Structure formats: C-alpha cells, structure tokens
Amino acid sequence: MRTERAAPRGTAAAVAGLIGPSGVSGIYGPGAAALNGVRERHDQVGVPELLRLAERATGPILELGCGTGRLTFPLLQQGHHVVALDLSPDMLDVLRHRLAEPANQGYADWLEIVQADMADLDLGRRFDLIVAPACAVWENDAGQRARLFTAVRHHLTDGGHFVLQIAPALAAPFTDRNHSVFENVEVFVMPDAQSPVLLTLFDHGDPGAGVRTTAVLSQRIREGAVADSRLYTGTVHPVDAEVLSAELAGAGLPTVHRHEIAAAPVDIPSRKPTAQLLLDATT
Numbered sequence: 252m253r254t255e256r257a258a259p260r261g262t263a264a265a266v267a268g269l270i271g272p273s274g275v276s277g278i279y280g281p282g283a284a285a286l287n288g289v290r291e292r293h294d295q296v297g298v299p300e301l302l303r304l305a306e307r308a309t310g311p312i313l314e315l316g317c318g319t320g321r322l323t324f325p326l327l328q329q330g331h332h333v334v335a336l337d338l339s340p341d342m343l344d345v346l347r348h349r350l351a352e353p354a355n356q357g358y359a360d361w362l363e364i365v366q367a368d369m370a371d372l373d374l375g376r377r378f379d380l381i382v383a384p385a386c387a388v389w390e391n392d393a394g395q396r397a398r399l400f401t402a403v404r405h406h407l408t409d410g411g412h413f414v415l416q417i418a419p420a421l422a423a424p425f426t427d428r429n430h431s432v433f434e435n436v437e438v439f440v441m442p443d444a445q446s447p448v449l450l451t452l453f454d455h456g457d458p459g460a461g462v463r464t465t466a467v468l469s470q471r472i473r474e475g476a477v478a479d480s481r482l483y484t485g486t487v488h489p490v491d492a493e494v495l496s497a498e499l500a501g502a503g504l505p506t507v508h509r510h511e512i513a514a515a516p517v518d519i520p521s522r523k524p525t526a527q528l529l530l531d532a533t534t
Contacts, residue, residue, distance in 0.1 A: 301325075315403075319345040383415055417527065421489055430458035446478070
C-alpha cells in the first residue's frame with residue numbers, strides 16, 4: 252500500500268538506525284503529507300504546459316495521484332471541474348485544508364475528492380482528459396500498471412487524452428538491468444511558515460530489481476539548531492517513456508505526442524532543476 256513505510260536502503264538505513272523506529276514513517280503518511288503540501292506549492296514544473304493541454308477538455312478532468320494539489324488548484328483556477336484521486340488519506344487531508352483557505356473556498360463546488368487506488372480505478376464515468384504524474388504511476392508494478400492503463404482507457408471518452416508527466420533522468424538508470432546499484436544524495440532548504448526545513452534526499456536505486464527507494468530526512472531548524480528529525484521512506488518501480496508508451500499502446504492508448512519541458516529552476520533554494528516530459532496518449 253502506498254502509505255506504508257518502505258525499508259530504507261544504503262545511507263538512509265544508517266540514518267534510520269540513528270533516529271530510531273519512532274522517527275521513521277511512510278513518505279505519504281501524516282508528517283510527510285504536510286511536508287509535501289509545502290513543497291508542492293513551490294514546485295510548478297510542467298504545470299503551465301499541462302494547463303495548456305487542459306484547455307481542450309470540455310468537461311471535468313480526472314487527476315490521478317493528485318497528492319496535496321500541485322496541479323489541482325491551477326486547474327481549478329483555470330475554470331475546470333476536477334475529480335482529484337489519491338490513495339493516501341493524509342495527502343487528501345492536506346488537500347482539503349488547502350481548499351478551506353480563503354483564496355480557495357470558492358472552488359469547493361468544482362472539486363470532487365476521491366480516495367482510491369488508481370490501479371483499481373472504477374468511477375463509472377468518462378472524461379475528456381485524465382492526467383497523472385509518473386511518480387504516482389511508478390508506485391505500481393507492471394501488472395498493476397496494465398490494470399491501471401486498461402481502466403484509464405475505459406474512463407476516457409472517444410478521442411479523450413491521457414497525459415502522463417515523467418522526469419526521464421529518474422528512469423534512465425533503470426533501462427539497463429545490469430546497471431549497478433547506485434545512490435544519489437541531494438540536500439536543500441525548503442521555506443516553511445513555521446521555520447526552515449533542511450531536507451536530505453537519499454535516492455537508492457537497484458536497476459536489477461527494478462526498484463528505487465527514496466528516503467527524505469526532514470530536519471526542522473529553529474534558532475540555528477535542529478529541533479526535530481524525521482525520515483520518510485517509499486519505493487517505486489521506475490520505467491522510462493518508451494516502456495510506458497508501449498504499455499499504454501497495449502491498453503489501446505497510443506502515444507500521439509511527446510511534449511519536452513526544459514529543466515527549469517524550482518522555487519526552492521538549492522533544489523536541482525530537472526527536465527520533464529509529457530506523454531500524451533489518446534483513444
């Protein structure tokens with residue numbers, strides 16, 4: 252289940268040993284959801300491009316893996332009705348809190364929130380446009396993705412589109428199953444209303460097993476000292492655009508366009524920019 256804690260790997264496992272079990276939890280649980288809510292306000296990479304593609308939708312848009320509303324609120328602000336689906340109740344709680352903010356209260360009647368597993372998608376209706384981030388799709392293994400893409404096909408109108416946002420660099424090492432196990436570490440500071448948060452991202456990849464384990468060490472800084480340390484962990488199964496396109500085609504969703512998005516700075520100090528790609532598939 253997406254909200255469960257994954258066993259940390261590499262350096263993150265040593266960090267988990269220092270923090271202790273009580274300080275380690277899932278990357279989509281309560282503490283991490285609140286952190287994601289802050290991060291997603293600063294990360295708008297790909298959002299303008301997705302909004303341009305959304306202009307062709309004539310009815311509600313289905314957003315899979317909506318998280319805390321990174322794309323949800325821009326879609327609402329553009330005048331779209333949105334069905335926002337996510338498996339994590341904690342992420343959806345943050346989304347609801349954002350909806351209650353004065354600037355967003357007017358969108359309450361335009362947003363439908365659904366807690367469900369996207370791999371078992373069954374809403375009983377169709378959409379002109381369905382969107383999803385690859386990080387959410389990667390939560391599913393190959394068998395689950397096959398079910399998901401078949402369900403997406405059944406939820407699209409004739410001529411409807413499914414748009415998937417992917418960061419190619421994150422999937423690149425997994426194109427070669429003989430690639431050695433690797434670890435990348437990134438450190439950056441994230442602004443927050445309470446106090447700054449120092450984040451250390453441990454990215455542990457095992458291409459042979461097709462598994463990427465992410466661990467985020469969150470250290471809240473108050474008066475120049477670390478006031479709290481938490482480690483959030485999760486696992487995904489990265490596959491590149493070519494594999495995803497083949498899987499989509501197998502479900503009756505051929506890719507008709509690839510929209511490349513150049514690396515652009517994220518509004519978070521020290522955060523590395525990453526190029527993105529939008530896979531646009533249709534019925």
